[in-house]
């Protein structure tokens with residue numbers, strides 16, 4: 452079997468937090484894997500001003516009725532003690548992605564696998580524009596305070 456090589460884009464982001472997003476998604480894909488060979492596919496597609504990243508696995512899958520629940524902090528679908536983890540991973544993923552103005556989602560078919568995907572602005576200015584307005588808002592308040 453050949454190795455697929457994906458060229459992931461260079462993005463403007465909080466590097467440490469975005470690394471944590473990938474680490475959480477990949478470690479889940481590894482942790483819940485239930486069949487050999489384990490196949491994990493990481494990629495990205497451009498969609499207008501957004502990059503849509505995905506981490507796709509061929510694991511057990513997740514029932515659609517749990518799609519919202521898994522993103523809540525400390526929610527896990529397994530019984531306690533059956534796998535390592537606090538149930539905070541996906542809640543952190545969602546929080547970090549939303550900090551970058553993106554959205555997270557999940558597609559899955561039971562028994563076949565799961566794809567987690569998230570969007571990040573492809574255009575640096577989209578992130579900066581908001582940061583600038585937040586900075587100037589803070590600046591305004593600071594001026595008021597010192598007046």
Ligand SMILES: Nc1ncnc2c1ncn2[C@@H]1O[C@H](COP(=O)(O)OP(=O)(O)O)[C@@H](O)[C@H]1O
Nearest residue numbers: 479480483521527528529536537538539540541
């Ligand atoms: N790739 C996956 N395949 C199957 N189930 C998953 C996958 N990723 C997450 N889950 C389910 O979502 C739950 C929440 O994930 P997460 O917040 O990372 O918590 P943790 O990894 O600590 O269990 C997991 O406990 C598991 O039930």
Ligand SMILES: [Mg+2]
Nearest residue numbers: 479536540541
């Ligand atoms: Mg996890």
